[in-house]
Amino acid sequence: MSEKAIELKNITKRFGTVVANDNISLSVNKGEILALLGENGSGKTTLMNMISGIYYPDEGSIFIDGKEVTIANPKDALNLGIGMVHQHFKLVDVLTATENIILGLPGKLDLKAAEAKIREICDKYGFVIDPKKKVYDMTVSEKQTVEIMKVLYRGASILILDEPTAVLTPQEAERLFLVMWRMRNDGKSVIIITHKMHEVKEVSDRVVVLRKGQYIGEMDTADCDVQKMTDMMVGHAVSLNITRKTPVDPKPRIEISHLTIRDEEGVVKIDDVSFTANSGEILGIAGVSGSGQKELLEAIAGLQKNVEGKVFYIEDNGDKTDLLKLSPLKISEKGIALSFVPEDRLGMGLVGSMNIAENMMIRSFRNGPYVEEQVEKNKAEALQVIKRSLNPFTDRKGPRKLAETVVEDLNVVTPSITTPVKNLSGGNVQKILVGREIASKPKVLLTAYAVRGLDINSSYQIYDLINKQKEAGSAVVYVGEDLDVLLELSDRILVLCGGKVSGLIDGPGADKNKVGLMMTSLEGGSDEN
Amino acid sequence: MKTKKSEPLFHIVKRKSMPIKYQMLVRLLAIVAALIVCAVVTVITTKMNPFAVFSAVFSGAFGSTRKVWITLQDTAILLIIALALTPAFKMKFWNIGGEGQVLIGGLGAAACMIVFGDKLPDPVLILIMLLSAVGLGALWGAIPAIFKAIWNTNETLSTLMMNYIAIQIVAFFTIFWEVPKGSGKIGIINQNTNAGWLFSVGNKYLLIIIIAILVTVGMYVYLKFTKHGYEISVVGESEMTARYAGIRSGLVIIRTMIISGGLCGLAGFLLVSGIHHTITTTVAGGQGFTAVMVSWLAQFNPFAMMGASLLIILLGHGASEISTSCGLNQSFGDIITGIILFFIIGCEFFIRYRVVFRKKGGKA
Structure with a gap:
């Protein structure tokens, strides 16, 4: 032996x-x-x-x-x-x-x-x-x-x-x-x-x-x-608990009705899906990889072309705006703070060859020096509201300050904020992406595989950040692959199977095996729908 | 199955980064090594004193005040074309059509000289020439960009093919406007009136050099500090990221190629109005392609491009000097040029990687 x-x-x-x-x-x-x-x-x-x-x-x-x-x-x-x-x-x-x-x-x-x-x-x-x-x-x-x-x-x-x-x-x-x-x-x-x-x-x-x-x-x-x-x-003691606080005053924030998404070849990726994501709540989305999670989030964020149905953004006062087919730019120009942490960090969320500061302005570079003023006043608007200015130059100081804040607050390990992001380790790259997306104090936070490839310590830091957004009243949509975490973190869980909803269950008390079965077959049953 | 310990002779390890001081030292050593190899090749193949050949190269480029000015002027033209290609390259749009964009711009300038030569006052004429050259260059750049933006066609092929279209159009017009009839060439345009000839500042070379410096600074600022420059970097890195950031890649591609083609058109204008005062199919002289090398050699840094274009022009002038003063043919000059470029490009490998040799005794 x-x-x-x-x-x-x-x-x-x-x-x-x-x-x-x-x-x-x-x-x-x-x-x-x-x-x-x-x-x-x-x-x-x-x-x-x-x-x-x-x-x-x-x-x-x-x-x-x-x-x-x-x-x-x-x-x-x-x-x-x-x-x-x-x-x-x-x-x-x-x-x-x-x-x-x-x-x-x-x-x-x-x-x-x-x-x-x-x-x-x-x-x-x-x-x-x-x-x-x-x-x-x-x-x-x-x-x-x-x-x-x-x-x-x-x-x-x-x-x-x-x-x-x-x-x-x-x-x-x-x-x-x-x-x-x-x-x-x-x-x-x-x-x-x-x-x-x-x-x-x-x-x-x-x-x-x-x-x-x-x-x-x-x-x-x-x-x-x-x-x-x-x-x-x-190397030191770590707390491995995810606290799930009861959502405070949840209100419908995103209402999706009869959403169907097709890819470029016309293959149906999401088939007639309807659900609501509430403010102050984490909606977990479970499913075998490739069940349409990625397409679903991209459609909400305005990045899918071949879509049918409705994606309503609901204001606190009940006003509805249909976001479907609006580009990410149009969405932010409407003043809707919708943040998206995509699955493909360096292929979509960040530009690998640019440094941390330059990556901070990927959404806000159009604002020009406006960003700096807002960052100075510590206003979330800096990244959230797109004010097109005619100034042809980008602002350097605002993003640099924001980069410093993100690096400090999220303990990003980097030689400096002028290091190209592609030279950082996976966990640090993810922190920069999440850091930028939550800096705008989003009303809606979409995350796709936020902890993929991250070690346990970084993962728990990310869970913590997501939880804080929930407590701050954000409607969080969390697509994850670790079922144990998904069950611990989510207030409600939407299970997808082959692009269809196979169930919507409450997070607390959800049974892992049952969710596992629902992921692989549509007959898994559901608590509500 | 290998069970005996046998470490490979060497393996390659990536360097983290190298201080600028050492980078420059490596490049300097590369040039010295290149000169040594050139000397050996010279002795073996021609039995001439290599120093005589080297000094011929040098005097070819800097032998007299006039030669210095011509070298600087040619450097300026090559530099402008290289700068023109750079925004496209940063966007990973492989614009191989610099040659055609320069040529069509030159044709635009020449056409205005011929058509309006005796009808318009000189400042107006020069302005119209400039506009038509830049406009035609921009059009030549925009066409492949539009195809790329809408149908995602391969820009390398389409920009390359546009070169041949430009050459044929120029060939057509050289016959159309030939002077005298039957000669098959246009000859010097407005030789008597000098209408449309670029005015000179100081001497006839200086203005072009000043323009090149302005374009260099402008391009540096454009790429590094403006929103457009930022968009170019994002689009070049990933189309998906651009969409995520709300950047319309198609528009950026077309806009950037208009700038790229327009600057090539400017180079064409300078060649026709400022230097040759005529148009032929070879007025660009392959510089649209050489500029690709300059841009890459400088790693897309506009200021480094100044040095890179000077090096290329110096080697080129030196090569032709060798062929006349040393009685060697042009090919020998090309061999020397090739060896030097090989070393300069090759040394970048040693800046990025380290070669670790087997330690003595074969035991690690």
Whole structure:
């Protein structure tokens, strides 16, 4: 049992002046599942990339089966039986599962033999996969199965899974864990990177914690609890409670009626959806990824073209404005403070090559020096109201001040406010985006996967910020993928399945399994509608 | 399966950032290294003293007061074209049509000179020439931009093709207005009256240089401090971000290409009215393409473009000097130019990355 499959000794990797991995030693036994824990930027992925041949360590050595080896490229890693399943899938959409799996392998192309071998592996580990299915027809979970299959087909005995459950439903995750246990029992070693503590508890045998590139410690999973792991990761005690205060005086703020959204090819993404989001309340939206959440939020924010139905913004006095088909600019020119934290941070919400200050004015740059006056007076209007001025120049001081405030208030780790955002870590990028969007004291706050890829500490900071907006009377629409958090945070939960509403339930007391079922089938039932 | 420890000979590591001082040092070393290689190549291929060749390059560009002025004037023209392309490039709109935009602008200026040469007072004529050159250049830039904005056509192809249309139109008009009949060229326009010839400030080179400096400063301010400049950066980075920010990408693309084409038209006007006083299909002389290199070499920084254009023009003039004074042909000059550019562009790699070699003994 305690035979070492892979051992790392004194591994160090530097990027410029940053030490990503500092003298790290760890080992994984045969027939063991090791969970690698750490905050964003703690060096987990860097370490795994060195094992899988993407980076080469500056110092230190790697042993496989007790022998020192050189892993100079991914091919070396594969030859040594190391396979990594990345967070972002690397599959060819137009090819079938089988074709993707054998892609790049030497030898004669024999699809039949390959399929037979795939079926054999499937039976052994309990996968369900149709070898002839094209990748573009697959769900996220199926694509992941193909990725894992690719690695197993090549005979890997050491598997690295980088945040495998981030995109799965609870049921799909359970199935993945079953597969992982079968691999373990077969004598393979599995390293899993995840931010979800309960999964670590459930699936792993041993936990290794990294912090700021350093090895902090390890323990048997049986001996640790979530609080202990988090404290080790963060370096100090963290409160892991999400307080859900009862909404104060909720009033309808956004009323959506019979909204249908089609994409550019005319495929229906949201099908006749109606609901209301109230002020001072968090409306959670649950659903398997790709159920139309992204399109729904974009339609409210004025970024979807092919839309039908009504999206009313309701003032405190009951006046209704239809926002549908209004551009984001038109919406803000009407004086409606609607903030949107999109899913794709650097592809939509921020401009990667610009610095923090320049990113602050992405909505307000038209205002010119007006912004500065308002920031000076600490007025939210600075970002909210679009006053087109004829002054051809942008204002530099206002955004700079706002950037300083955001960096300070949200503890953004950055060398300076003139650092391009793309050089910051995921958590800090997200804080800048959220910081800008809430700076305008929005009446409506739309967030899509606000904590995707963030470590537990940053995530809780973001939850806290969202909760504060709710308390300030904002109508918050929260699209999330971590069901546990969604259930803890939301006052009401709208469950989407394939673009349709499969239920609307109250947050307090909601049952996770029931929501999970509603996400995958329309017959899940609902409390109200 | 490799089990023996064998560290690769070297691997490449990205640098965090390098202080400007060291960056300049690396670039200087690159030029020195380039000169050494050039010297070796010179000795091997021509058996000439490399220093004689180098001094020929230098004297080609700076050998006399007149040569200095001509070098600066040519630098100014190349600089204006490079600056014209820059806003489009910052928007990731690959305007390869600078050549055609310059040419069509030049044609506009020449046409006004020919048609209104004896009918209008000089200041009015020059103003009309300027407007028609800038207008036609802007039109030439706007057409591919409109196609891109509405149908998302590939701008690299459409701007490139617009070059050939411009060349053919100029070819047509050189026959249409040929002087004398049958010569196939227009010759110097208004040679006797000098109508429409750009007036001179100080000497006949200075005005063009002043204009280039003004355009440089203007472009720097436009890109860095104005709302338009901000919009260009956002559109260049991501169409989705632009939509999110309420920027209408199509309009920005068309507006920016009007500016880009218009400035190319200005360069065409200066070439025709200020330098050549005629129009031929080769009046732009490939500078619309060379300017692409200048803009990139300067990493879209207008002030760095001053140095980059000077370097290119210096090498060009030097190359032709070598061919005459050293009795070598133009190709040798091109070889020298190529080696120097290779080193200058190549050294950017060492500014961004570090190469780590295997430590002695093969043990890390």
